[in-house]
Amino acid sequence: MSVTYDDIVNAQKIQDNVIRKTSLTFSDTFTQLTGSTVYLKNEFEQKTGSFKLRGAYYKIKTLSEEERKNGVVAASAGNHAQGVAFASMIEKINCTIVMPKNASPAKVAATRGYGATVILEGKNYDESWVEAQNIAMKTGATIVHAFDDPQIIAAQGVIGLEIIEQLPDVDEIYVPIGGGGLAAGVLTAVKDKNPNVKIIGVESKSFPSMKNSLDSGKIETIGGGFTIADGISVRTPGKHTFEIIKDKIDEIVLVDDEEIIKTMFLLMERSKSVVEPAGAAGLAYLVSKKPSPGKKVVPILCGGNIDMYLLGQIVAKGLATMGRMVKIFILLKDKPGALKEVVDELALLSANIVEVVHDRLSSNVRAGTTGVTLSLETEDQKHMDKLIQHLKEKNIDFKVLT
Missing domain, CATH: 3.30.70.260 (ACT domain)
Incomplete structure (x- = not known):
């Protein structure tokens, strides 16, 4: 199933008063630091603190009556869990979220706070995903995938429509990539409207699964290392997302944790914005590499949910790094x-x-x-x-x- 520009336009129409049109703000600080003219797409302003709500809400909003009766199930350790739980609460349908046993207690509490039934199963996302599939088979619940679903991709693509509307003469957009749902949606929206806009995907050096897959021409599963950017620590890209990104992406680049930490610190100190590690990845590449002097660039700050203990470490390590x-x-x-x-x-x-x-x-x-x-x-x-x-x-x- 492909995703078209019209699919994204339709998704934009079904946002009601739930989905926010997030701000695009010029940053003098990051313009000076990078040599580019930097506009920040503040997707961390979205309800639940992440772009993930866009896809979850659209998927759930378009369920049939029969599907609504059976409820939904999802596997996630963080932002997707909260997005699905919040959307289910708004639409008044049953929701089960399978989270790894080592998931952040704060994220588990937030997900339960939206009314979801949380099941802690598995040591990582992959094992939680297996359990979510088992629950779907037993109960008939609809699986809301974190990224590899045409409706999810279409709804994430609305961010691309907003950027083109807010900054019609944008030169480059930097998009964090985990499973690829956000990048696939933005690529479909922006390239259809203006194919001259360069779109760069940004992955963690510890989890370059999409880059490796593009390099080999087929979907690759990587071992993965460690990164604080858990939102983009995906070992295997999606099938739908891979096909779209393979055809449309201009480039995929990599960042490390030290570059992300420095950028998160600068965002807090200079822009007064708390952005999670995955959300800061695109801007981190701009700050560290300065690849586009004189260009109008938009890094998507895709989420702001961060554990408070980690935040304290970021401040301390950021001070040392600077x-x-x-x-x-x-x-x-x-x-x-x-x-x-x-x-x-x-x-x-x-x-x-x-x-x-x-x-x-x-x-x-x-x-x-x-x-x-x-x-x-x-x-x-x-x-x-x-x-x-x-x-x-x-x-x-x-x-x-x-």
């Missing part, structure tokens, strides 16, 4: 005033002490000495380098931890 935070270990004589001498040197260079930890018991701390770990806030990488050089010149015994 040269704004450094942690050092100093070995001092265990006597009054020893630490003050170091603190005075730090004060000369206006380094702010964020945390101090004393250690007299570890095996690497000799008797008569104390180990002190200092977390220091600096202005930027240049300031940090100057600080480290100053400590070396003062013959202070230290090592940089992060």
